Amino acid sequence: xxxxxxxxxxxxxxxxxxxxxxxxxxxDVVKLGIVAPPNVPVHREEVYxxxxxxxxxxxxxxxxxxxxxxxxxxxxxxxxxxDAGSTIQPPKQAEVKTGSETKPKESP
Amino acid sequence: MPLGLLGFEQFKSYRLYSRPSQEPFLWLKALEDPKLAFxxxxxxxxxxxxxxxxxxxxxxxxxxxxxxxxxxxNIVTIRRPQQATINLxxxxxxxxxxxxxxxxxxxxxxxxxxxxxLPVQAH
Numbered sequence: 001x002x003x004x005x006x007x008x009x010x011x012x013x014x015x016x017x018x019x020x021x022x023x024x025x026x027x028d029v030v031k032l033g034i035v036a037p038p039n040v041p042v043h044r045e046e047v048y049x050x051x052x053x054x055x056x057x058x059x060x061x062x063x064x065x066x067x068x069x070x071x072x073x074x075x076x077x078x079x080x081x082x083d084a085g086s087t088i089q090p091p092k093q094a095e096v097k098t099g100s101e102t103k104p105k106e107s108p
Numbered sequence: 109m110p111l112g113l114l115g116f117e118q119f120k121s122y123r124l125y126s127r128p129s130q131e132p133f134l135w136l137k138a139l140e141d142p143k144l145a146f147x148x149x150x151x152x153x154x155x156x157x158x159x160x161x162x163x164x165x166x167x168x169x170x171x172x173x174x175x176x177x178x179x180x181x182n183i184v185t186i187r188r189p190q191q192a193t194i195n196l197x198x199x200x201x202x203x204x205x206x207x208x209x210x211x212x213x214x215x216x217x218x219x220x221x222x223x224x225x226l227p228v229q230a231h
Contacts, residue, residue, distance in 0.1 A: 038165065038168065038169045039110065039111065041111055043114075043213055044213075047197070047213055047217060048114060048213070050197065050222055051114045051115075051195065051197055051198035051211070051213065051222060052114045052115030053115075053222075054183070054185065054195045054197075054198065054222040054223065055113050055114055055115045055116060055146075055183060055195075055198070055211075056115055057185050058146055058147070058183045058184065058185040058195065059143075059144060059145070059146065060145050060146060060147050060186060061143065061145070065186055065189060066130045066133055066147060066186070067186065067189075067190055067191075067192050067226065067228040067229070068228065068229040069132065069133075069153065069154075069226065069227060069228065069229065070227040070228065070229050
């Protein structure tokens with residue numbers, strides 16, 4: 001493992017296209033600012049691992065054994081996020097950038 | 109699905125289809141590997157108030173201009189006969205116009221579980 005020392009507001013650059021910046025240090029919590037192209041997913045490791053494991057378990061072989069949902073959960077059409085008042089918002093114009101650097105992300 | 113599913117990043121093309129006898133479940137099957145198939149379900153059937161907050165980056169990645177552009181499916185795990193769970197923490201968001209999809213981790217993911225029990229009918 002490569003280990004680098006960085007001070008607050010200093011960054012590292014990975015592969016010329018991913019920047020990781022030390023934004024704040026507060027006792028045992030370090031806040032990182034990450035700028036990466038949209039096709040580079042950035043996740044907290046434990047959440048990524050949890051979903052990866054869940055996906056792995058969910059692989060379904062064959063098409064038998066599919067349960068039937070209780071009657072209450074069988075509508076006549078597939079509901080959409082709009083039905084649930086979902087929080088998908090169009091990105092604000094100011095946030096739409098051209099080029100590759102469109103993904104600032106903070107992680108505690 | 110340009111980024112694949114988490115843990116299956118190499119498989120990017122899927123077919124989403126239903127079998128009448130198994131509705132409202134749908135199948136999500138990798139085109140590159142016929143053995144890779146997932147049972148998915150609209151989460152709103154089980155949790156009408158389900159409201160994952162999709163990050164600006166994901167909204168932009170998928171080219172969504174509002175909730176009406178999106179369909180959401182969540183992956184179902186069959187634990188044993190008549191016992192199944194649904195992963196609410198990693199929903200698959202599909203742009204219904206471009207058919208581009210992504211398994212996202214919502215901003216409020218910590219409020220959801222990967223194994224929410226499904227109300228399954230006994231035989």
